[in-house]
Amino acid sequence: MVFPKTTPLQNQSRAILKLLDKNLVNREYVEYQFIQQSQIPTSHFQSALPRLPIPELKLTCERYLAAQRPLLIDESYKKTEANVYRFRDGVGKQLQKFLKDYDNKNKHTSYISELWFDKYLRSRSPLPLNCNPVLVLNNDDKPEYNDQLIRTTNLIVSSLRFYRALKSELLHPEIFHLNPKKSDTERLNLILSKLPPKLAYVCAYFYKAFPLDMSQYPSLFQTTRIPECDKDRLVNCPESKHITVQYKGRFYAFKVLTVSNDIVTPTQIMENLKFILSDNIESDKFPIGVLTTLERNKWATIRHELAENGNDALLKTIDSALFHVCLDEETVGDDPYKMTKQFLHADGANRWFDKSFSLIVAKDGAAAVNFEHAWGDGVAVLRYAQDIFNDAKNKPRVHPNTTLTEGSSCQVQRLEVQLNEHLKKCVEDAKNLYKSVCDNLDVNYTIFEGIGKDTCKKSQVSPDAIMQLAFQVAYHKITGSFVSTYESCSTAAFKHGRTEAIRPCTTATKEVTLAINALNKPPAAELKKMIQECSTIHNRLIKEAAMxxxxxxxxFALKSMGERNDIKSNIFDDPEFSHMGYDILSTSTLNSPAIFAGGFGPVVPEGFGLGYVIKDEFLGTLATNYKDRTNGPDFMAALTKSFEEIFAILRTN
Structure with missing residues (x-):
């Protein structure tokens, strides 16, 4: 077989890999510096990815009406239907043309990318609970490696190895394999690495391996969100070589890369962290990290004053860091409630929510990744979290018996904060406001054991469909109503894809819910058929969203086109359109052996934030809600009851 000439990206990664063939020293160098040495360059498929399609206007209108039908009484639905038809046959055509013209002028990206960035950055809501989710890592299975100093050091080293592989095009591209045994092989990887991007993409597709968008990954590092009035900014500092660390609300910084961008030794990182953890200085009485919990316009104004008050260099050091590390004094154990509260929000004193992500490690070594959402989505963060968890667990660079040189030169810079009386008052006010919000947040969880993915497959139903049905049944049990429900779906199969919404509250789920919760239930066999039909419809919605x-x-894009061109439309003025976007039930799942739990706040005051996992032998759900608006324990009790009833039906022959 004759292969075409290699691309510059392939040459860059292969030049590094050739070091492995020279001598043992270079082999050890490459092995330490890079978490992976992929044959296929990281962004190899990027130019060949298909563009995100703009759906047909007619189909969008049909799908929108189908999602509205179970939520509305007949009279309201008829009004909405008339509005949608008038939109479809009138101004909608004009907005669709504007959108297609806009898309044709921006072929380097997707039609949603700029608009979605703009949506996030214009939001004035505080980041914690409203925007930033959290992924909690499993503990190391070797207890002695869960020591805070040891685990933090290993996770930082693994993070830097991930960063170096990403920058050097040696991080394996993210690929979704339908049949990994056939497509995730060294032989196919070698072939794909030698083919030009378009041919490589076609070849992977032939093997039912689907490369995913990697454009968000560089923003994992050296990136921060800067508060500005009306619209924030995302800033990237590609030359930075340091990380920042928070401990007791105070800030520290030290370099983790050399002049030539090599990772410093693990013991040097460990020594610096030990210095920070041994710093006897008292906790900061006025921790400025809590200011990142404020409404964005207010924070922008205060930040400007902070910079003018002698803190400009400090802020730039934080902004430009490769990533941020929070060393907490609290112990969380294995309690999901305490763990979620600590890693999702805490008291704000030892956090800087504006960074692309913060690696948080509690006193007992429990670790999590809290990330800002404007720059990217869960796919990139999950990949990062999985890779550093596995690397730190399987290839730890420091150990319980690692010895540090006595009197070694520590290279930590303590960052001093300058506050006048007004700024101190701003910090105090922010602490009090944030405490009232966090005290109002409730966290509840349930683990339904003995039944999971395997049981669903035997009953010929989708596990995800069953989870979503259970949410509908549970919510109806406690409220007697059906509400807008959101399930996130990645569109990373497309260039610069972000996410799409699945609307799990369908006419089918409504019918099943009413039947399950009825006093006089239909026969179990009939209910089972209804659930299977519900699953079929849900699977179709997932496939449509992913595509x-x-x-x-x-x-959303059509509405944006109207706003840009000063064109009003009846459909977007319809109150039912706003209700559809008011997600009482906001749901998301990220399944991984590396992840203990995922969590996020409710997206509306009277809503629930539902993070769930589906394992072979159990189902788990973690729910957040505001105590003054909804009852979390009642919902979780209803959810457990719903699981019991649904699986009793599925066991029917």
Missing amino acids: GQGFDRHL
Whole structure:
């Protein structure tokens, strides 16, 4: 077989790999510096990825009406239907043309990318609970490696190895394999690495391996969100070589890369962290990290004053850091409630929520990744979290018996904060406001054991469909109503894809819910058929969303086109359109052996934030809600009851 000439990216990564063939010293160097040495360059498929399609206007209108039908009484639905038809046959066509023209002028990206960035950055809501999710890592299975100093050091080293592989095009591209045994092989990887991007993409597709967008990954590092009035900024500092660390609310910084961008030794990182953890200085009485919990316009104004008050260099050091590390004094144990509260929000004193992500490690070594959402989505953060968890666990660089040189030169810079009386008052006010919000947040969880993915497959139903049905049944049990429900779906199969919404509250789920919760239930066999039909419809919605054929992002883009061109439309003025976007039940799942739990706050005051996992032998759900608006324990009790009833039906022959 004759292969075409290699690309510059392939040459860059192969030049590094050739070091492995020279001598043992270079082999050890490459092995330490890079978490992976992929044959296929990281962004190899990027130019060949298909563009996110703009759905047909007619289909979007049909899908939107189908999602509205179970939520509305007949009279309201008829009004909405008339509005949608008038939109479809009138101004909608004009907005669709504007959107297609806009898309044709921006072929380097997707039609949703700029608009979605703009949506996030214009939001004035505080980041914690409203925007920043958290992924909690499993503990190391070797207890002695869960020591805070040891685990933090290993996770930092693994993070730097991930960063170096990413920058050097040696991080394996993210690929979704339908049949990994056939497609995730060294032989196919070698072939794909030698083919030009378009041919490589076609070849991977032939093997039912689907490369995913990697454009968000560089923003994991050296990136921060800067508060500005009306619209924030995302800033990237590609030359930075340091990380920042928070401990007791105070800030520290030290370099983790050399002049030639090599990772410093593990013991040097460990020595610096030990210095910070041994710093006898008292906790900061006025921790400025809590200011990142404020409404964005207010924070922007205060930050400007902070910079003018002698803190400009400090802020730039934090902003430009490769990433941020929070060393907490609290112990969380294995309690999901305490763990979620600590890693999702804490008291704000030892946090800087504006960074692209913060690696948080509690006193007992429990670790999590809290990330800002504007720059990217869960796919990139999950990949990072999985890789550093596995690397730190399987290839730890420091150990319980690692010895540090006595009197070695520590290279930590303590960052001093200058506050006048007004700024001190701003910090105090922020602490009090944030405490009232966090005290109002409730966290509840349930683990339904003995039944999971395997049981669902035997009953010929989708596990995800069953989880979503259970949410509908549970919510109806406690409220007697059906509400807008959001399930996130990645569109990373497309260039610069972000997410699409799945709307799990369908006419089918409504019918099943009413039947399950009825006093006089239909026969179990009939209910089982209804659940299977519900699952079929849900699977179709997932496939449509993943292929960019949902309706939420399309309507959002059409609405944006109207705003840009000063064109009003009846559909977007309809109160039912706003209700559809008011997600009482906001749901998301990220399944990984590396992840203990994932969590996020409710997206509306009277809503629930539902993070769930589906394992072979159990189902788990973690729910957040505001105590003054909804009852979390009642919902979780209803959810447990719903699981019991649904699986009793599925066991029916």
